[in-house]
Amino acid sequence: MKIKVGEYEVLDSGSVIGIHGKPIVFYISTIEIEISFQNSTAYKSHHIEASKVNDSRLKLTFYNFLAGNVLGNKIPMQLGYFDGKLLSLTYRVSTLFGETGHTLQYTWLTKSMEQ
Numbered sequence: 322m323k324i325k326v327g328e329y330e331v332l333d334s335g336s337v338i339g340i341h342g343k344p345i346v347f348y349i350s351t352i353e354i355e356i357s358f359q360n361s362t363a364y365k366s367h368h369i370e371a372s373k374v375n376d377s378r379l380k381l382t383f384y385n386f387l388a389g390n391v392l393g394n395k396i397p398m399q400l401g402y403f404d405g406k407l408l409s410l411t412y413r414v415s416t417l418f419g420e421t422g423h424t425l426q427y428t429w430l431t432k433s434m435e436q
Contacts, residue, residue, distance in 0.1 A: 329397065329430035339422030349403060353378045358386055358423050367392050388418040397430050406431040
């Protein structure tokens with residue numbers, strides 16, 4: 322099966338119910354992308370920081386994705402390149418009250434560089 326969203330091809334899509342305080346790690350061939358959730362008073366609202374750990378590992382920290390909200394991106398978040406194509410992520414995050422893990426709905430997208 323092949324799925325397209327506009328000019329993007331869906332590489333993978335699904336959801337993960339995380340464990341409170343533990344990162345969610347995606348392994349896409351030789352690429353490792355870690356997503357962690359933290360609260361911080363440094364930001365008044367939700368915020369995402371990306372940090373390159375090395376050439377094959379990226380860390381995304383999602384700040385202030387608080388209980389009772391469903392937050393996500395409107396346009397795909399461009400993260401780098403995979404298999405000669407642009408690699409992007411769309412997501413929705415929801416959280417129950419208390420010390421529960423976040424539920425992450427994700428779609429990994431690729432897009433040809435010629436488009």
